[in-house]
Amino acid sequence: MMNSPTVHLPFPPPVVVGVDGSPGSTLAVRWAAEDAALRQRDLYLVHAFEWPNLAYAPPLDLPLVYRSEIREAAELMLDDAAAQARSVAPALRIRTATATEPAVPALAALSRHAAEVVVGGRGRGGFTDLLVGATGAQLAAHAVGPVVIVRYRGPAAGANTNRVVVGVDGSPLADSTLAFAFEQAALRNVGLTALHAYRWPATGDPGDLRPLLYDRDELRDGALLLLAEAIAGWREKYPDVDVCLDAVEGRPGAVLARESAGAQLLVVGARGHGGFTALLLGSVSQAAIHHAPCPVAVVHPQKH
Numbered sequence: 059m060m061n062s063p064t065v066h067l068p069f070p071p072p073v074v075v076g077v078d079g080s081p082g083s084t085l086a087v088r089w090a091a092e093d094a095a096l097r098q099r100d101l102y103l104v105h106a107f108e109w110p111n112l113a114y115a116p117p118l119d120l121p122l123v124y125r126s127e128i129r130e131a132a133e134l135m136l137d138d139a140a141a142q143a144r145s146v147a148p149a150l151r152i153r154t155a156t157a158t159e160p161a162v163p164a165l166a167a168l169s170r171h172a173a174e175v176v177v178g179g180r181g182r183g184g185f186t187d188l189l190v191g192a193t194g195a196q197l198a199a200h201a202v203g204p205v206v207i208v209r210y211r212g213p214a215a216g217a218n219t220n221r222v223v224v225g226v227d228g229s230p231l232a233d234s235t236l237a238f239a240f241e242q243a244a245l246r247n248v249g250l251t252a253l254h255a256y257r258w259p260a261t262g263d264p265g266d267l268r269p270l271l272y273d274r275d276e277l278r279d280g281a282l283l284l285l286a287e288a289i290a291g292w293r294e295k296y297p298d299v300d301v302c303l304d305a306v307e308g309r310p311g312a313v314l315a316r317e318s319a320g321a322q323l324l325v326v327g328a329r330g331h332g333g334f335t336a337l338l339l340g341s342v343s344q345a346a347i348h349h350a351p352c353p354v355a356v357v358h359p360q361k362h
Contacts, residue, residue: 067102067171069171070099070173071171071172071173071203072102072153072172073094073099073101073102073172073173073174074090074104074165074168074172074173074174074175075087075090075139075175075176076104076161076175076193077135077136077139078105079135079138079139080178082177082178082208083177084142085208085209086176086208087142087143088142088145088146089206089208089353090143090176090206091142091143091144091147091152092146092147094147094150095146095147095150097173097245099173100151100153101143101150101152101153102152102153102155102168102172103139103140103143103152103153103155104155104157104164105135105136105156105157106157106158106159107132107156107157107161108159132156133154136154136155136156137154140152162196163200165177165193165197165201166197166200169197169201169202169203169205173204174204174206175201175203176205176206177197177207177208178194178208179207179209194347195344195347198328198343198356199328201356201358202358203358204357205355206355206356207347207353209350209351209352209354216317216319216320217251217317218251218317218318218319218320219320219321220248220320220321220322221243221248221251221321222242222243222248222249222250222251222322222323222325223253223314223317223318223323223324223325224239224250224252224324224326225253225254225324225325225326225327225342225346226254226284226288227254228288229327232288234357235325235326235357236252236288237292238325239355240295240296242325242355243299244296248300248322249300250300250301250302251301251304251317251321252285252288252301252302252304253285253304253305253306253317254281254282254284254304254305254306255306255307255309255310255314256281256306257307257308257309278305281305285305286303289303310345311341311346312345312349314326314342314345314346314350315345315346315349315350318350319351321352322353323353323354324346324350324352324353325354326342326346326355326356326357327343327356328343328357328358328359343356
């Protein structure tokens with residue numbers, strides 16, 4: 059057990075998972091343990107917390123007995139998480155750590171030196187009707203490396219059941235996103251579906267009418283060509299991965315959420331072609347983390 063405001067990670071980069079004792083956190087720990095075992099990486103369980111503020115003026119330090127109780131509760135929480143991880147991967151090397159700072163900045167800082175950071179869909183805080191909690195959404199926006207958000211995976215099934223699905227839009231992030239998706243498919247020995255969602259071009263006229271000169275088949279063929287060009291090099295690098303290309307008409311976020319039903323993982327870039335470049339998280343990745351019925355990996359540009 060390490061106890062420090064700043065957690066230093068070793069090389070090669072481990073899989074880091076945020077732990078808060080919630081049911082969502084347990085799902086994240088179990089997913090991360092399986093992934094760390096597949097990657098042959100260490101697993102780091104991290105619980106981040108802030109010391110409570112005493113409502114007195116002038117401010118008073120928290121009594122030592124309370125600090126001791128808080129640390130003891132954190133250690134018990136991490137010990138339980140480690141037991142959950144070992145039930146999935148008994149031989150996994152596991153380390154635990156606490157960070158006395160808010161969860162999002164603590165985990166975002168660790169993402170610089172982690173293979174990925176994994177969190178549950180919802181933690182103990184926030185409103186229970188939110189699809190994804192504040193920690194997951196903010197971490198997906200501010201992290202440097204890949205962030206995996208693990209929500210409850212129901213019995214839903216679809217065309218991509220037990221496959222990895224990756225959204226491809228031809229943006230500058232495509233290589234980072236495809237690298238992560240192909241690696242995950244290869245590690246899990248499952249197929250990969252590269253998916254591009256396209257829409258009819260807008261006219262700019264009132265009512266946004268569909269142009270008469272566009273052909274639906276030509277649009278789909280163009281989308282499939284974009285996919286084929288995007289994955290060509292990755293297909294050569296991972297020749298054993300069964301790759302399926304699919305182009306679907308519709309809004310990208312809705313298409314990815316629908317087509318990822320039953321998938322082992324949905325992989326999206328943090329930002330695509332659309333939207334404002336100043337935004338930390340694009341609308342498609344936001345839709346994915348809130349609505350996809352499977353774990354979602356949000357990939358940021360590759361670290362150099």
